[in-house]
Amino acid sequence: MAGVSVGTVSHVISSSVPVSESLRRKVLAAIRTLDYHPNHIARSLKTRSTRTLGIVVPDMTIPFFPQVIRSAESAARRLGYSLIAVNSDDDSARQEEVLSLLRSQRVEGVLLVVASGPGSAQQILKLTRSGIPVVCLDRLPDGVDVDSVCVDDCSAAEMGVGHLISRGHRRIAIVTGPLTLKNEQARLRGCKAALKRAGVTPDKSLVWEAKLDQQEVVRICKQHLLTARQRPSALFSTNGVTGLGALRGMAACGLRTPEDIAFATFDELTAEDIFRPSITSVVQPAQEIGCRAAEILIKRIQEKEGAPVSKIEIRLPATLKVRESSSRPSVAPVVALASG
DSSP, X not given: OOOSOHHHHHHHHHTOSOOOHHHHHXXXXXXXXXXXXXXXXXXXXXXXXXXXEEEEESOTTSTHHHHHHHHHHHHXXXXXXXEXXXXXXXXXXXXXXXXXXXXHTTOSEEEEOOOSSTTHHHHHHHHHHTTOOEEEESXXXXXXXXXXXXXXXXXXXXXXXXXXXXXXXXXXXXXXXXXXXXXXXXXXXXXXXXXXXXXXXXXXXXXXXXXXXXXXXXXXXXHHHHHOSSOOSEEEESSXXXXXXXXXXXXXXXXXXXXXXXXXXXXXXXXXXXXXXOOEEEEOOHHHHHHHHHXXXXXXXXXXXXXXXXXXXXXXXXXXXXXXXXXXXXXXXXXXXXXX
């Protein structure tokens, strides 16, 4: 239709060889008329490159992850790559399935937020041994050295609990995710560091570990809040899932925040301007995490044939957003002293 050779069409599509403007316009006009789409799978068999990345997250409905995916996709597109996003349901077996799916799609690299169960280290090793680089973000796996981008979990959690302490709270419950995850371990260390800095001995009975399942978090919070001889005056959750579960658990116990119990959480829960009370949050730089991770992954893809390089670890600072849920200071109980 364009009246040119197959080679000229190829040069126009790939921009590999200069083509005169008149011929380029003819080829593009024919492409539009025929609604032609190049077969990238066939092309990849010849070039050994799909310029496609994969990203695996535990749950796309958690507000943090769509922000990460969007910024990673923008960075990838800017560098000439496309991105396939898939959901692992925070299940190690499902994660293995989707990683296999991405390999069958011939992705050149994977961005991975590991599932909370065991097995991630072996899955990562399987990918890297097959020549597919991996960058982990947000959650870090045990037992394998891998490039990673995440927030400075320890100092971020320390900042959140330190804020509650600054409001006069000393009896602070901490709701964590599975402590098999390295980032949850680091966040708990930060919480304890803030308490110790304030001269408060961490109380094991106020550390409530839960799976990353809102219903279980609700059950655990209800169990502790309804049976405690002395209720905590504040509660800090170490991730968005436990944060939402904790709020629902407090509501199920008839407790209001901040009137009955102050509250702060790691991660934004929802749009601050439509959620009441607005929630004090330790906010991760989700967009920067996604962007930096994609850039590192593409750098690894391009370096793949070169000399080995040392592991890249990026740790970014978080930001504390103080809002209504922690607005009331702690009020010490009034103790009546007997006369005589």
